[in-house]
Amino acid sequence: QVQLVESGGGVVQPGRSLRLSCAASEFPFSTYAIHWVRQAPGKGPEWLSYITFDGSEKYYADSVKGRFTISRDNSKNILYLEVNSLRPEDTAVYYCARGGVVGMDVWGQGTTVTVSS
């Protein structure tokens, strides 16, 4: 079925970096915009970033602008999020979600990032 699967999370020290991945299957990945959303423990979802279907446009929340970079490889059906200069407040479950005219209609299961010394 239509699926998004995130990976790449883990426990990292403050100031370090990670690359999160989101593998898509069973839908035409190259025709959809994709979002990254995170959810800190006990908090609501926070939209982070969005990339258009062809990667030509990228947008970021102010909270991560300059530290996070979204990209995609349509030949491999994979979305990425480079997360740099990690802070304890970046601790969260990170989700990728398929975008479209209806909002975010397909979500992955999430990958957990814990920033701690």
Add this chain to the structure above:
Amino acid sequence: DIQMTQSPSSLSASVGDRVTITCRASQGIANYLAWYQQKPGKVPKLLISAASTLQSGVPSRFSGSGFGTDFTLTISSLQSEDVATYYCQKYNSVPLTFGGGTKVEIK
């Protein structure tokens, strides 16, 4: 940036009750409003898009309404499986802001 304010932040109701959750945008967003349901320990699920369009497979007891700045999610007859936190989200432009959430519990 446009802010999304939900109320109430939590509610407790009996099975069979009609439940209403409101979401207010600080500026007009036409009907670019989605509602998500997140059950404990689960991933958010899209319930309603374009303010009032029920997604496939979502029970008909859920409905949405509104345009511009004021929106409503209604559960016509609350069921035990509806225990969840509900979030609104604007998606007309970035940032795609979520509301603070409404936690629905059974009395």
